[in-house]
Every structure is written in C-alpha cells, then in structure tokens.
Amino acid sequence: MTKTVLITGCSSGFGEAAAAYFADRGWNVIATMRNPSPPLNDRLNVFVTRLDVQDPASIKAAVAEGVARFGRLDVVVNNAGYGLSGIFEGTPREKVRDQFEVNVFGVMDVIRETLPYFRKNRSGLYVNVSSGAGIFALPMISLYNASKFALEGFSESLSYELAALGIGVKIVEPGGVLETKFGNRSGAEFATTSTPSDYDGFVRGAGAVFDGLRRSGGKSTSQQVAEVIYRAATDGSNRLRYVATDDIKPYIDKRHGSSEEDYMKFMRDNLMPKLG
Numbered sequence: 001m002t003k004t005v006l007i008t009g010c011s012s013g014f015g016e017a018a019a020a021y022f023a024d025r026g027w028n029v030i031a032t033m034r035n036p037s038p039p040l041n042d043r044l045n046v047f048v049t050r051l052d053v054q055d056p057a058s059i060k061a062a063v064a065e066g067v068a069r070f071g072r073l074d075v076v077v078n079n080a081g082y083g084l085s086g087i088f089e090g091t092p093r094e095k096v097r098d099q100f101e102v103n104v105f106g107v108m109d110v111i112r113e114t115l116p117y118f119r120k121n122r123s124g125l126y127v128n129v130s131s132g133a134g135i136f137a138l139p140m141i142s143l144y145n146a147s148k149f150a151l152e153g154f155s156e157s158l159s160y161e162l163a164a165l166g167i168g169v170k171i172v173e174p175g176g177v178l179e180t181k182f183g184n185r186s187g188a189e190f191a192t193t194s195t196p197s198d199y200d201g202f203v204r205g206a207g208a209v210f211d212g213l214r215r216s217g218g219k220s221t222s223q224q225v226a227e228v229i230y231r232a233a234t235d236g237s238n239r240l241r242y243v244a245t246d247d248i249k250p251y252i253d254k255r256h257g258s259s260e261e262d263y264m265k266f267m268r269d270n271l272m273p274k275l276g
Helices: 013-024 056-070 093-121 142-163 182-190 197-217 222-234 246-257 260-271
Strands: 004-007 028-033 046-050 075-078 125-129 168-173 241-243
Touching (some): 004 013, 013 222, 075 222, 222 241, 241 246
Parallel strands (some): 004 075, 028 046
C-alpha cells in the first residue's frame, strides 16, 4: 500500500519542499501548516490542512482528518519551528515560552497525538528537524539554541524508548538556508525585544558575524534539506542524526573531534564579535 507521511510547517521552506519531494515519489502527504495556502493543493496525493503546533486541538483534528483521508500513517516529519534571536536579558518571558512551545512542546504534542497509530501497528518513524544550533551554540540565539538542544536530547532519549515498539526516531540537522522564510518571523520577533544599551557594541559585532555566516552558507537549498529528510525516512537504517547542509560541518567536526579547550578557542576566534 502507498505510504503516508504527515509533515508540519509546510507553508514554505523545508516543509513545502519535503511535501513536494515525498509526493513526487508516490507518497501520500498530509501537508500541515498554521494558515493553509494553495501551492500544494493541486496534487491528488497531498492533503493540505491546518495544524498549529501551539494549538493541541488543531493537532488532533489534522491527524484524524489525514488518517481518515489516506487510511494510514507511516512517517511524521516534525518540521515546524522558528528561531528567536536577541540578547537573553532583553527577551520577554512570554517570548521564551513561545520559542519552546513551537520548537519543543509542539513537537512533543504532535508525537503524543500520533503515537497511538504507530503503537497499534508496531511500526512508524519520526523525523525531527533540528539544526546545527542543536549541536553548537552561537551568539545572540541562546533561546533558539536552548530549544534545539532540548529537541536533540528529547529525540535521542525517545529513540531508545520507542525502539522496543518497532518505532524509529531520527534527527535532521540543517544549517542556514537563505531562500526560506524562516528568518522572517525571527526578525519580527527580534523587533519585540528590548536590549539594554550596554550590549549595543556586542549586538553590532554579532550582526557582522551573522552576515558572514549567511554569506558562507548561502549555497544550501530547501531542496537539499528535503532530500535528506526523505533519505532519513526511507533508508531503513537505525541511524539517529543526519547533517543536511555542508556549512555547519566544520563546527560539528570541531565539537566532536577536538578537546573542549580547542573547540572553545575555535568558536571564540570565529564567532565572538570583534569589539572596539
């Protein structure tokens, strides 16, 4: 029978690209997003429906409607997310909660709602889209880092729990992809923070650092990430982590392949803003 995948955050970027990639390869796709839009609607094997990871009722409805439409559920791709940037001290507590509700608690709620289907069949797979920021930390995104570090730990631990039931968990780690709309919400959220003036020099320097990172990582595409998501979902292995873009590999190699002292020197030399 034709397999079915449910993907969150399909309005643009990795989610939209992954939905099209799975559909082109004959999968049934439950393409979910906060505000359903038409780009994927013209495909007979794609069911577009509303799912807001901060709204548990919408998760429940989307899963039930998708399973009713296609009759089965084989893979769930937890892709919805955004990155909150800014100085921690200037970020309101409610924005911190939003970051974790989308990137961590939303993933947990989608998994909680879909697990009964997988348990019943003693099969199924979760592909959780993390980030290089779930492996190494960068200035000005401490809360995004915290949410992705949490997602990585949760996913790894969950993989041990669910293996006994024949259910898999995998993590896909992309870096910066400029063509997505991921940065739009991040920029809007940054505008709502209030940074003490003592940080002004650091913020300016960090902006220059991120401009350099964006220029060096700008060759990666959503299509490339979609291909890695698909490979994770279909390669039949028990591999946990998949690095999806080349731009973050030097930082991951340093994190895993050097001493703590060498790693911190590398990160400070390359990522700490130059002040004065």
